[in-house]
Amino acid sequence: MISRRRKAGRSEELADSVETTEAGTDSATDEPVADDVVLDELLRAFSSDDDSDDDSDDDSEDDSEDDSEDDSEDDSEDDSDEESEGPAERATIAIGSSDDLPDAVYLDDELDRDAAAEGTVFIDDDGSSDAILPKDATSQGIEPRLRQRRIGVRRAESRRRLRWVFIAVGVLLVLVAGLAVLGSSLFSVDDISVSGNVYTDPDALDLVFDDLRGTPVLLVDTDEAEELIEEIPWVADARVRTEFPDRVTIEIRERAPVAAMLGSDNLSRVLDKDGRVLDVVEGQPVALVWISGPGTLDLTPGEFSSIGYASAASLVTRLTPTIRSRVDSMLVTPDGSDLVLILTSENGLIEVRFGSAIGDNAQIEKLVRLERKLEDLGDESVEVIDVSTSEVTIR
Numbered sequence: 001m002i003s004r005r006r007k008a009g010r011s012e013e014l015a016d017s018v019e020t021t022e023a024g025t026d027s028a029t030d031e032p033v034a035d036d037v038v039l040d041e042l043l044r045a046f047s048s049d050d051d052s053d054d055d056s057d058d059d060s061e062d063d064s065e066d067d068s069e070d071d072s073e074d075d076s077e078d079d080s081d082e083e084s085e086g087p088a089e090r091a092t093i094a095i096g097s098s099d100d101l102p103d104a105v106y107l108d109d110e111l112d113r114d115a116a117a118e119g120t121v122f123i124d125d126d127g128s129s130d131a132i133l134p135k136d137a138t139s140q141g142i143e144p145r146l147r148q149r150r151i152g153v154r155r156a157e158s159r160r161r162l163r164w165v166f167i168a169v170g171v172l173l174v175l176v177a178g179l180a181v182l183g184s185s186l187f188s189v190d191d192i193s194v195s196g197n198v199y200t201d202p203d204a205l206d207l208v209f210d211d212l213r214g215t216p217v218l219l220v221d222t223d224e225a226e227e228l229i230e231e232i233p234w235v236a237d238a239r240v241r242t243e244f245p246d247r248v249t250i251e252i253r254e255r256a257p258v259a260a261m262l263g264s265d266n267l268s269r270v271l272d273k274d275g276r277v278l279d280v281v282e283g284q285p286v287a288l289v290w291i292s293g294p295g296t297l298d299l300t301p302g303e304f305s306s307i308g309y310a311s312a313a314s315l316v317t318r319l320t321p322t323i324r325s326r327v328d329s330m331l332v333t334p335d336g337s338d339l340v341l342i343l344t345s346e347n348g349l350i351e352v353r354f355g356s357a358i359g360d361n362a363q364i365e366k367l368v369r370l371e372r373k374l375e376d377l378g379d380e381s382v383e384v385i386d387v388s389t390s391e392v393t394i395r
Helices: 002-028 035-085 144-182 202-212 222-230 307-316 360-377
Strands: 191-195 235-243 247-254 259-262 267-271 277-282 289-292 327-332 339-345 348-355 384-386
Touching: 191 202, 202 222, 222 235, 222 247, 259 307, 267 307, 289 307, 307 327, 307 339, 307 360, 348 360, 360 384
Parallel strands: 191 247, 259 289, 289 327, 348 384
Antiparallel strands: 235 247, 259 267, 267 277, 327 339, 339 348
16 A cells, blocks of 8 residues: 555656656647657566565565564563463462441452463451451352352451440459459448437337448448338337438337326336337326236237227227317226226216227217216216116216
8 A cells, every 4th residue: 555655756756857858848848758768667667666565565574473473472481481480389478457337359460360360359358367368268168259258257256246235244253353442441430310219219229320330331231121110119110221322311200108007016017009118117107197007018019908808999099179178097908898988077087888899980989978067067066977778877
């Protein structure tokens, strides 16, 4: 293609030179030039161009053949060298570990290599050198990328579980240390305050206080302390509370004394509404209703009297203010079959016969009859009022 273009160029130059020559000849001599001369000139020009083009084509073909032979020899030598050296060993790349699930990474330039030399690059994300080897990845079974991802997932789950175990152990150690400090002598009971104790035996309270003092506040058994205090006859119920760092507060509600009865030792037994002996005192308590009987009451604090005396004490709590202000004493049998209430008046003592003292409803009915009869009598002088039956009689 190049030779043709060169020939066309030279033809155009030759034609121009011929035209110039002809023009010059015409102008100089005005004599015609023979056609044979022109043809000879053209043939010589084309023959020289063909020879030069052929020589150049031959040279280029020779050069290309030499270059191709050299390239093929170099390639064959490179291939032989590569075959002799064998496929390059694939190294495991370690990257920084994290709590995120790792993915196996494949290098693009490795995958683009020849099939005989290509290999997988595995990522060791925690520096533990537990990534699978290429020879293991080529074995039959699970695809290498899935295998590597499963290994990474299991490792991440193990790290999370281990982290939670460490957290739980740390919290447990902190709790144990806190309890140890709170249970030490630094927080032992040193200050005890009590309220509501009017008649409660102070010696009995001191025994409870001695058990509480020196005990760590956190280890104080408030239920046991309350039970010990409520065993004291005067105490109806107790409430024990602890306050950091070293304080205990005790609130007491005492039982109400309503009657008293003499014992064989000439000491008075103080009774509550249930007939429980609250205390043993000297003399006769003037604020309480005095109970008399055929015998004496020989009981210790905390014990309960017989049903007759307990019924008499219960009757005291149901007396109206009008009747209660006029009560002098009560006479009752131990079994409660006969109870007599002694009232005072301007004309002397009045004996009120109740009959049986047992039964709450019966006591209330008899007290209602007595209240009405006293209103009807006014200042009338009487010695006996019988309210044991529904028909009240006087004399």
